[in-house]
Amino acid sequence: MRTKRRFRLTLRQRDSVYGYIFIFPFIIGFILFILAPVVQSVIYSLNSLAMEANGVKMTFVGWENYKYATLVNADFVPQLLSTTGAMLNKVFWVLVFSFFAANLLNQNFRGRLLARTIFFLPVVVSAGIVLKLDQTDYLTGVAYDTIQTAQNVPGTSFLSGQILMMFLMQLRIPLKFLEFVAGAVDMIPDIINASGVQILIFLAGLQSIPGSLYEASEVEGATAWENFWMITFPMLSPLIITNVVYTIIDFFISPSNEVMQLIRDTTFFGKGFGASSAMLWIYFATIAVILGIVVGATSRFVFYHDR
Amino acid sequence: MVHTASDTNIELTLRSIKQRRRSISAQAIAMSVLRAVIVIGISYVILFPLIGKFSISIMTRADMWDQTVSFIPKYPTLNNYRLAYEFMKYPQAFFNSFKLALMVAGLQLASCTFVAYGFARFNFIGKGFWFALVILSLVIPPEMIGTPLYLNFRFFTAWGLIPSPGLNLLNTFWPYIVTSITATGLRNGLFIYMMRQFFMGMPKDLEEAAYVDGAGPFRTFFQVMVPGAIPGLVVVFLFAFVWQWNDYQLITLYMKNQVVLPIYLDGLASAVLGDQWQRAPEEISLLNSAGGLMVIAPLLVLYAVLQRQFVESVERTGIVG
Numbered sequence: 001m002r003t004k005r006r007f008r009l010t011l012r013q014r015d016s017v018y019g020y021i022f023i024f025p026f027i028i029g030f031i032l033f034i035l036a037p038v039v040q041s042v043i044y045s046l047n048s049l050a051m052e053a054n055g056v057k058m059t060f061v062g063w064e065n066y067k068y069a070t071l072v073n074a075d076f077v078p079q080l081l082s083t084t085g086a087m088l089n090k091v092f093w094v095l096v097f098s099f100f101a102a103n104l105l106n107q108n109f110r111g112r113l114l115a116r117t118i119f120f121l122p123v124v125v126s127a128g129i130v131l132k133l134d135q136t137d138y139l140t141g142v143a144y145d146t147i148q149t150a151q152n153v154p155g156t157s158f159l160s161g162q163i164l165m166m167f168l169m170q171l172r173i174p175l176k177f178l179e180f181v182a183g184a185v186d187m188i189p190d191i192i193n194a195s196g197v198q199i200l201i202f203l204a205g206l207q208s209i210p211g212s213l214y215e216a217s218e219v220e221g222a223t224a225w226e227n228f229w230m231i232t233f234p235m236l237s238p239l240i241i242t243n244v245v246y247t248i249i250d251f252f253i254s255p256s257n258e259v260m261q262l263i264r265d266t267t268f269f270g271k272g273f274g275a276s277s278a279m280l281w282i283y284f285a286t287i288a289v290i291l292g293i294v295v296g297a298t299s300r301f302v303f304y305h306d307r
Numbered sequence: 308m309v310h311t312a313s314d315t316n317i318e319l320t321l322r323s324i325k326q327r328r329r330s331i332s333a334q335a336i337a338m339s340v341l342r343a344v345i346v347i348g349i350s351y352v353i354l355f356p357l358i359g360k361f362s363i364s365i366m367t368r369a370d371m372w373d374q375t376v377s378f379i380p381k382y383p384t385l386n387n388y389r390l391a392y393e394f395m396k397y398p399q400a401f402f403n404s405f406k407l408a409l410m411v412a413g414l415q416l417a418s419c420t421f422v423a424y425g426f427a428r429f430n431f432i433g434k435g436f437w438f439a440l441v442i443l444s445l446v447i448p449p450e451m452i453g454t455p456l457y458l459n460f461r462f463f464t465a466w467g468l469i470p471s472p473g474l475n476l477l478n479t480f481w482p483y484i485v486t487s488i489t490a491t492g493l494r495n496g497l498f499i500y501m502m503r504q505f506f507m508g509m510p511k512d513l514e515e516a517a518y519v520d521g522a523g524p525f526r527t528f529f530q531v532m533v534p535g536a537i538p539g540l541v542v543v544f545l546f547a548f549v550w551q552w553n554d555y556q557l558i559t560l561y562m563k564n565q566v567v568l569p570i571y572l573d574g575l576a577s578a579v580l581g582d583q584w585q586r587a588p589e590e591i592s593l594l595n596s597a598g599g600l601m602v603i604a605p606l607l608v609l610y611a612v613l614q615r616q617f618v619e620s621v622e623r624t625g626i627v628g
Contacts, residue, residue, distance in 0.1 A: 012430070015430050016431035018429050020425075022422060022426075025418050025488060026489065029489025030491060032489070032491075033489065036459070037452035037455035037459070038452060040452075040455035041455060044454075101349070104346065113611075115350065116614055117610060118349075119349065119353065120614075121354070123549060124549060127553055128553030128555055128569065129568075129569040129602065130599045130603060132555060132573070133595045188352060192349055197546065200542055200546075201542065241504075245497075249445055249446055253446075253449065260448070277451070280451045281451075287446050288443070291442065291446060295442075
């Protein structure tokens with residue numbers, strides 16, 4: 001009895017030791033390159049910063065910067081709320097689309113390699129320096145408009161929500177529903193461009209499902225529909241959370257995000273670095289809470305192998 | 308009597324099988340048509356801005372203002388590419404960016420996979436806490452830690468080990484090396500998370516077999532888990548490479564005076580046009596389109612190469628998938 005108990009304990013200890021050895025690089029990195037700068041940023045947010053010839057001069061102001069962000073600045077709180085709302089909507093559609101697209105690209109058809117390469121393009125094109133230049137380039141936008149008016153193409157996409165709406169109104173479909181659909185249609189290019197990473201994650205997941213599962217179910221006479229819900233969906237469910245987390249974060253920390261722009265403007269043209277640090281902290285807290293709720297809610301439905 | 312009955316039965320079955328086959332093939336055709344429509348539609352939405360960028364990159368100024376020109380310029384030219392190649396110092400900038408991205412992607416892939424395995428398969432006290440910190444590290448906006456990190460690497464004292472004012476690590480690879488080997492580089496939390504999900508989704512049978520055969524955790528990790536996770540590894544490598552390649556938030560902090568593509572693309576218009584650059588918006592568009600495509604092109608090649616790799620890797624690793 002005693003030996004058995006002892007054995008179990010050492011196993012657990014062994015697990016602990018190896019676990020910590022494996023995550024050791026992250027522990028060091030977190031303390032040095034994340035925790036330390038974050039603490040520094042907290043200090044900034046409680047101070048008023050002034051750039052001087054021989055460095056930065058800090059004056060302690062307490063909660064002043066936080067008061068400024070929530071009570072004085074008229075744009076910050078409303079924009080934070082509207083960005084959060086837009087995020088929830090977008091996450092839903094991006095998830096649905098990327099799941100669908102990954103299943104599509106996993107099928108066998110001619111030109112599959114080409115299609116995959118194209119679907120991944122947004123990751124490369126609408127990121128980093130290229131995206132930044134596009135957003136500051138007014139003229140390319142003007143040029144697109146000329147192209148469209150010349151060809152009578154309405155909107156940047158092949159479908160325009162408004163035209164669809166006009167058509168559907170004649171079918172006497174409830175207006176509320178129509179607005180929802182039209183809004184979704186207008187978001188199509190946006191959604192597609194935000195889904196590149198998620199499609200790849202799902203695709204890699206689809207390819208790591210053992211083919212033997214499908215073979216077995218085929219022998220049992222399952223339909224494609226049953227295969228999808230009984231095999232594909234549960235096997236992909238861990239990656240669904242990954243993608244939810246990624247989409248939320250990608251939306252929140254993207255430099256094109258309105259709150260981020262407001263924060264940057266505050267740093268350079270407004271109240272300065274102290275105030276923008278306070279805004280970043282409020283923003284950051286909001287993201288953390290939302291992420292916690294969403295992950296908590298979705299992780300109940302996740303299926304893990306051998307658990 | 309019995310004979311004929313079974314004969315008709317067989318005939319009936321045969322006929323029904325034939326009918327079913329026909330309806331299946333009709334269904335398959337309908338499916339593939341539907342699929343083609345969807346794939347082409349989505350491709351169009353993605354390609355439209357890119358085609359626009361390409362057509363602008365071969366235009367002259369006159370074409371930009373010509374209302375009758377939509378996609379095909381009247382005076383096509385490669386001049387924008389020539390200028391971009393020259394002023395971006397393309398060969399040198401390409402080589403430096405490539406070196407940096409390859410190094411960063413390699414180190415991050417190694418460190419994140421290693422850390423992820425620890426989270427996926429070992430139970431230890433404080434695991435939940437540390438994993439929450441991984442997610443937290445992802446959520447922290449780069450702006451928040453950018454300035455403190457910059458100062459840290461500008462006057463690097465190794466936390467007291469080197470006497471102040473310390474070393475200036477800016478414009479070297481060191482800021483990237485130290486953050487990459489400690490799995491705290493750009494979006495490394497996502498890589499840890501992804502690989503953890505991958506490892507958790509893999510069946511435990513193989514690992515257990517390895518343990519029974521007497522392999523330790525490290526050997527099991529390198530010889531059993533890593534080969535089984537190749538599709539995930541390829542994706543992580545690809546992301547790390549792409550994000551390093553066209554990142555401009557961190558690179559303007561760490562590598563401001565180096566010849567690398569994002570910085571030289573950002574300064575392309577002002578380099579070519581001199582002081583007058585803001586007065587010539589159409590020139591900026593022409594140059595940025597050509598330069599932007601020259602920055603993107605290598606990534607597309609990389610993707611086309613790796614993409615085949617991860618289709619094949621699935622077939623190679625049969626058991627774990």
